[in-house]
Amino acid sequence: MPVSILKQREYLIASIQSALTDTEVLELRDALLAEVAKHRARGVIVDVAALDVIDSFVSRSLSTVARTNRLRGAKTVVVGIRPDVAVAMSQFGLRLDAVHTALDLEAGLELLDS
Amino acid sequence: MHIASDADTVVARQKGREAALLIGLSRTEATFVATAISEIARNITIHAGHGEVVIREVTEDGRRGMVVVARDEGPGIRDVAAVLRQEYSSDAGLGIGLWGARRLMDEIEVSSAPGMGTTVTMKKWRGIDEVGLLLHE
Ligand SMILES: Nc1ncnc2c1ncn2[C@@H]1O[C@H](COP(=O)(O)OP(=O)(O)OP(=O)(O)O)[C@@H](O)[C@H]1O
Ligand SMILES: [Mg+2]
Numbered sequence: 001m002p003v004s005i006l007k008q009r010e011y012l013i014a015s016i017q018s019a020l021t022d023t024e025v026l027e028l029r030d031a032l033l034a035e036v037a038k039h040r041a042r043g044v045i046v047d048v049a050a051l052d053v054i055d056s057f058v059s060r061s062l063s064t065v066a067r068t069n070r071l072r073g074a075k076t077v078v079v080g081i082r083p084d085v086a087v088a089m090s091q092f093g094l095r096l097d098a099v100h101t102a103l104d105l106e107a108g109l110e111l112l113d114s
Numbered sequence: 115m116h117i118a119s120d121a122d123t124v125v126a127r128q129k130g131r132e133a134a135l136l137i138g139l140s141r142t143e144a145t146f147v148a149t150a151i152s153e154i155a156r157n158i159t160i161h162a163g164h165g166e167v168v169i170r171e172v173t174e175d176g177r178r179g180m181v182v183v184a185r186d187e188g189p190g191i192r193d194v195a196a197v198l199r200q201e202y203s204s205d206a207g208l209g210i211g212l213w214g215a216r217r218l219m220d221e222i223e224v225s226s227a228p229g230m231g232t233t234v235t236m237k238k239w240r241g242i243d244e245v246g247l248l249l250h251e
Contacts, residue, residue, distance in 0.1 A: 019128070022120040022156065053127055053145065055152040056210050084145040092149060092214040 001027045005035055010042040011112055013105070019052045029061045033068055042074055043112035047105060049080030059094045066098035075100055079108040117184075118164040123155040126167045130182060133169045137180050138240050146218040147180065147238050153211035154184040154234050162188020162232065172237065179220070179239035187231040194224045 001024045002017040012035055020028065036044055046062065048054065066076035077100040081089070102108040115126050127148040134144035151167065158165040165186025172181045191197055197212050212234070216222045219236040226232035 019124050021124050052131065053149045053152050055149050055156075056214060057152075057156065082145075084142040087142050088145045088149045088218060091146060091217055093210075093217060094214070 003028050005031060007039055012036060012039060012041045012044045014044065015047045016050045018050050022057055025058055025061050029065055032065050036069055036072065036074055043077065044069060044074060045077045045079055045105060045108040047080045048078055049082060051085065054081065054085050054089055056094060059096055062099055063097040070098050075112055077102055077108040077111055079104050115167045116164070117155050117158045117167055119159060123152060123159065126155045127151040130169055133180055134238065137171050137178060139238060143238060147182065150215035150218040150236055151182055153215045157211055158184060158186045162186035177239050179237055182236045184234040185231070190228045190230045190232055191224065191226040192228055194226055198224065
């Protein structure tokens with residue numbers, strides 16, 4: 001899976017390195033849920049700047065992570081949605097249920113700290 | 115392009131984006147096309163197993179654009195109209211894939227019947243090329 005997951009303070013930071021197949025999206029979803037539980041993380045940042053497309057499958061997977069984390073008291077912040085991808089998601093009518101968003105990693109950390 | 119796995123879907127949407135940019139669609143429009151291809155190519159692998167996606171440039175009534183045809187010989191769709199209205203829902207998903215593709219593309223046509231396979235034809239037209247028009251005058 002072309003994703004690195006690092007621990008920083010009480011947070012996890014997942015950086016996606018390239019376009020993902022559906023199989024890899026599911027692997028990422030499961031890895032994030034497992035790592036949050038293992039590290040008792042209070043927040044997760046997912047950097048999606050490398051994603052060429054955010055379609056119904058990716059949206060649903062991110063929402064699943066966010067809803068599950070929320071039940072455990074952890075926030076999920078998606079950062080780096082490309083401008084063209086944001087317009088496409090909006091035109092599609094996709095919502096990122098339970099997901100917080102921020103412009104970039106720095107803004108995401110600020111959001112978790114606040 | 116043959117579509118039989120989720121890796122093929124990634125390649126198809128990347129090819130679709132490249133073609134859109136070559137034809138002169140904007141970066142955002144190219145992402146619309148790539149997202150729509152992602153949905154219909156996934157439908158092929160999930161609902162039909164395998165099939166193909168063909169991307170072509172089209173000129174019609176002086177308009178330029180692209181056409182994406184996704185074809186398979188899977189089980190077909192019983193009520194195509196319902197699927198496009200988002201009244202349909204499978205156990206696997208919310209039934210938003212084709213509905214989203216319809217919103218992202220300028221035209222979509224789904225031709226399918228049980229046992230007959232499914233063909234989805236989607237078009238995206240290039241916006242009016244004002245620079246091109248000026249050069250023409
Ligand atoms: N190529 C196909 N072959 C057979 N049935 C299809 C095909 N494409 C779509 N369908 C049927 O149409 C329904 C709606 O498809 P659509 O892509 O809109 O939603 P979905 O696949 O159920 O879920 P989602 O796309 O939201 O993950 C599907 O559940 C499936 O029954
Ligand atoms: Mg679908």
